[in-house]
Amino acid sequence: MKAAVVGAGWAGLAAAVELADAGQDVTVFEMAPQPGGRARSVAGPDPTWPYDNGQHILIGAYRDSLALMQRLGVGPQHVLQRLPLALPYPGEAGLQLPPGSALVSFTRGVLAHRGWPLGARLGLLMAAGGWLARGFRCAPDLTVAALCAGLPAVVRRDLVDPLCVAALNTPAAEASARVFLRVLKDALFSGPGSADLLLPRRPLSTLLAEPAAAWLGPRLRLGHRVQQLTAQGQVDGEAFDAVVLACTSVEAARLTAEVAPAWSALAGAFSFQPIITVYLHSPGSRLAAPMLALREGPQAPAQFVFDLGQLGGAPGRFAFVVSGAAGWVARGGCGEAVLAQAQAVLAWATPPVIDKVLIEKRATFACTPGLARPPGRIAPRLWAAGDYVDGPYPATLEGAVRSGRAAAQGVEAEAAAAGGAAKGAASGSPTNTP
Structure with missing residues (x-):
């Protein structure tokens, strides 16, 4: 079966690996110049120490994510620091x-x-x-x-x-x-x-995106934003037997507007919450633990801080995370407010300075009560994968990986059922006969 996966974030990579392991001919389209989606590294002035697009963490319950890393040759025990x-x-x-x-x-x-x-x-x-x-x-x-x-x-x-x-x-x-x-x-x-908290000890892209890209090889097409999807399974004019849309909900809504308008409307109706990561630099400083919680307030934006030097990252670099940051984005950012918060509540060996501010305006969907999320199956031979797809989890790495695997398994089950029906019709006997 020739299958297309549109999007190379964690959901798309999970779907691609699942399909390839089942023997399918997979092609992955990714609009960005690098895989990983929102969970990726961002280059800095020193190539040895890239920044992460947000300080993602995993927990011990993320069994599908950990299993996928191992499948790609990444030992979680080597790249993640496990803490109670x-x-x-x-x-x-x-x-x-x-x-x-x-x-x-x-x-x-x-x-x-x-x-x-x-x-x-x-x-x-x-x-x-x-x-x-x-x-x-x-x-x-x-x-x-x-x-x-x-x-x-x-x-x-x-x-x-x-x-x-x-x-x-x-x-x-x-x-x-x-x-x-x-x-x-x-x-x-x-x-x-x-x-248990599993804190990355390596740049975020090395946990999954880069190993998956190497594993997929020429099956991964970077820098290709899909423009058109047809009900017949054509992706920009190329025919496929099945398609998994693992792009953002905004892109998925655009691509399905004519193919599945009701599904497209659900995917396009999300509100989003941003995340701001403020990186401070203070040579010689060290926190009491690799991760500390912080008390949020009107002038104190950050809820957590990570000592990246303790986690194998750049010495003297500290990542302050501002989740649910819509109010701060509306105010134009919070770098100076985070710096003031850091100076007020933490002890520093040298005066901290703002190193970099990363703002992900659509980091996750707003996980509000009664939220209607679109199902994984869009139409025959067309499935969706992503942390926004209907499921029990919020927008997390584990939710993305599980949805990718579920979409791939749905594609395979649908193809197997179609094959069984065709065999039954050819033999003239019911397909459910033992």
Whole structure:
């Protein structure tokens, strides 16, 4: 089967590898000069130390992403630093989960958190027990803020708000509680190590994009923006037996406007949330941990900071992440505000200076309650893959990889069913006869 994959982000690369492993003849079209989509590295003045387009992290529950890396010859243990889930703040230990089974680890970690009053700790455990008893399900129109309204304020401030904006890139007052609970379920309650933080120790492109590009070889066509898609499976005039659209939702909506207008309308209706990454440089400085949580405020944009020198990156380089950054983008950016925040809450060996500011205006879709997301199957022989496609996860690397694999498997299942029907018609017997 000759299959086209449009887009070489993590979803498209996952789909391409899945199809190629099944023996299909795959061609991947990518409009950018490099693969990786939004999870890629950006060249800097020193080629040894590129910047990442956002400080992406993985967690232990991202099993499909880790398996794909291994399939491409990348050992996660070599390129990712695994740490037990911890949310330390400057000068504070914060919540730290010890090793062990998820439920026991979470309970022990919460009870041991001396930065919260005992009543706050017990209140969180009671709420988590209620979520567990209800199977981590809730009404589809509920926001994270409404879900957690009964929690103590210190728990909402130090745990719920940072986890919500980190996982969903949407503020708790606007974020879907149903999706948030699914993230908590898989991260905190799906087995030992599922909540572990996996922090990149190499430039982001080397985790998946570059190994996938080398593995695909001439099957990957860079710098080719697809202009036209037909219902007959033609991609810019070239015929294919099946097509996986793994480009952005905006591009997918454009390409399907005539082929599948209803699907196109869903894909084109998303609102987006930006992410701003502010890189500061301070030679000789070092954080207390590779990653620290920060308290967001009206003049304090960043929610997290990463010490890239501790993670094998450029010494003295620090990445401050501003998620759910629509307000700051509207104000023209936040480099100076992040610098002031950094100087106020952290100790520096040398005065920090702004090194680079990267703004991804459409980093993720706004993960709001009741959001209608388009299905993976668009039309016969036409499937979609991407972190925006209908599924239980927000816009994450794991959601992208899973959707890519699901689209490829859908293509193969559809082709197998069509082949079975053709054989049945040729033999004159029903296809479901044992």
